[in-house]
Amino acid sequence: MGAGLAYAIAAYGLWGFLPVFFVLLSPSSAPEIVAWRIVLSVVFCLVLLTVTRGWPALITIVRDTRTTLILGGAGVLILVNWGVYVFATLTGHVVEAALGYFTNPIVTVLLGVFVLREKLRPLQWVSIGISAVAVLVLAVNYGQFPWIALILAFSFGLYGLVKKQVGGRVDAISGLTIETAWLAPFASVVLIVIAANGALTTGNSGIPHLLLMMSAGVITAVPLLLFAAGARRLPLSYMGLTQYLAPVLQLIIGVFVLHEDMPFARWLGFGLVWVALIVLTIDMFTAGRGPRRASLERP
Structure with missing residues (x-):
């Protein structure tokens, strides 16, 4: 189990430092970064499929x-x-993005109720109630609705729900290859349009910037593979707990590295979300099983 924990911590640690990677890609825009991330992920996955002899499984x-x-x-x-995550990073909303990933487990529970028609236990209802109050506090006292956090939480929650439909039939590399292959034509058009408008920064912002951008596929796929390795070796309850490492690191980077504002109302909202997560975690362990709807992959 030690190796599994190490893989999980490495995966979530790398995801936690993603904001620094995207900030270093300045002056690239969010559409350009996301488009390159898609295209280069396809390329890197095709290389991995060749090295690991994964083509039969993909076919x-x-x-x-x-x-x-x-x-x-x-x-x-x-x-x-x-798209929303990169936009949030480049526009000084890393803290709100962290809130989205703190909120994700609670959103996953909500999706289980409304989509899968699952019944909630009392502590789960308490957790959702506290989370609703947290969103209200952030929207009223902080002065703006936390739309970035909620879009991130719901998009990733729905992503996990959709992936649940294919279950264990799809391995991590094949899944990411097909998902990004669907998006590659769109991403290519975006890059062509950006270049036609003279706004393409890749190749025009120095060698360090070019090398960083070209590593986007590796940065995307490696944490996913580490996560898959950890998930095979650890109980889901442990995976559920280690997932909080990423938003904790994002919060630290947003507040102490990028110096984003953190007024009292935002601390209060985050505090309520953390209380809700503690309640949800207690329920998870007292119920005697791991989280049934844990996402098996991350962006």
Whole structure:
């Protein structure tokens, strides 16, 4: 289990430092970064498939039309998630993005109720109630609705729900390959349009910037593979707890590195969300099982 925990911590640690990576890609715009991330992820995944001899598994999945279409839907959701996350990072909203990933487990529970018609236990209702109060506090006292946080939480929650439909039939590399392959034509058009307008920064902002951008595929795929390795070795309850490492790191980076505003109302809202997560975690362990709806992949 020690190796599994190490893989999980490494995966969430890398995801936690993503804001620094995207900030270093300045002056690139969010559409350019996301488009390159998609295209380069496809390229890196194709290399991985060749090295790991994963082509037979990929071909088997592609022949299943239903599974391929489901993964296409997952690709759309991950496009929304990636786009909003990069936008949040580049516009000084890393703290709100962290709130989104803190909120994600609670959103996952809500989706279980309204989509899968699952029944909630009392502590789960308490957790959702506290979360609703937190959103209200952030919207009223902080002066703006936390739309970035909620879009991130719901897009990733829905992504996990869609991925649940394909279950264990799709491995991490094949899944990411198909999802990004669906998006690659759109991403290519975006890059062509940006270049035609003379706004393409990649290749025009120095060698360090170019090398960073070209590593976007690796930065996307490696944490996912580490996560998959950890998930195979750890109980879901442990995976559920380690997932909070990423938003904790994002919060630290937003407040202490990027110096984003953190007024009392925002601390209060975050505090309520953390209380809700503690309640949800207590319920998870007292129920005697791990979280049934934990997402098996992350953007």
